[in-house]
Amino acid sequence: MNIPITNSIRHGRRYRQQGMVSTLIALIVLVVSLLAAMALMRSVDTSNTIAGSLTFRQSVLQEAERAYVDAQQKITFTQPTSDADNAPLGYYAEPQPATARSAGDVPNVLVNAVSGSIGSVTPLNSTDNSVTYVVERLCPTSGAATVTACIVPGASLLGATSSNQTSDNLTPFDNGAYAAFRLTVRVNGPKGTTAYVQTILR
Structure with a gap:
């Protein structure tokens, strides 16, 4: 007795086709899931990086304040002491x-961390940041400061102009002139990050 097998073959082919479609769909879902997981991991890494950057930026500002206090304690800003360089103090x-640089002109001695030519602040164990700085008097040359040559507090730094100003919180000189000082701070973080902060001292 002959049994027709045409229907069985057709059903087998249909099942195989359905199985292939199901496998293909499963592979597509797997790939999409992997891509979604990678995107999520990248998003988390980016968030952590941003958070770390913001934390480091806040730490840099605090370290700059410490450098400011350190410079005020170590450096004499009045004449005649301020008329000459004191490289060991920066x-x-x-x-x-x-x-x-985009943030301003950073002295090369600070960029290159030249030993004996920059000031340094005692590091804090809580941050492990390395803090160094340089203070520059904004006069074209060393020697006695003059109102006409030096940049003074309140003057336009971009135009390099100067004006004679009198105020209790300015740094006085023997000849009645005033000069501004620029503090540039370099902060090296524990993960190889570096940041610079500049401010004008009066």
């Missing part, structure tokens, strides 16, 4: 050769 009576 003080210079005139602007130093600098590397142009």
Whole structure:
């Protein structure tokens, strides 16, 4: 007795086709899931990076304040002491050769961390940041400051103009002139990050 097998073959082919479609759909779902997982991991990494950057930025500002206090305690900003360089303390009576950066001109001695030519702040165990700085008097050359040559507090730094101003919180000189000082702080973080902060001292 002959049994027709045409229907059985058709059903077998249909089942195999359905199985292939199901496998293909499963592979597509798996790939999409992997891509979603990778995107999630990247998002988490980005969030952690941003959070770490913000934390480091806040830490940099705090370290800059510490450098400011340290410079005020170690460096004499009145004449005649301020008329000459004091490299071991990171003080210079005139602007130093600098590397142009978006945040301002950073003295090369600070960029290159030249030993014996920059000031340093005792590191805190809580941050492990390395803090160094340079203070520059904004006069074209060393020697006695003059109102006509030096940049004074309140003057336009971009135009390099100067004006004679009198105020209790300015740094006085023997000849009645006033000069501004620029503090540049470098902070090296524990993960190889580096940041610079500049401010004008009066």
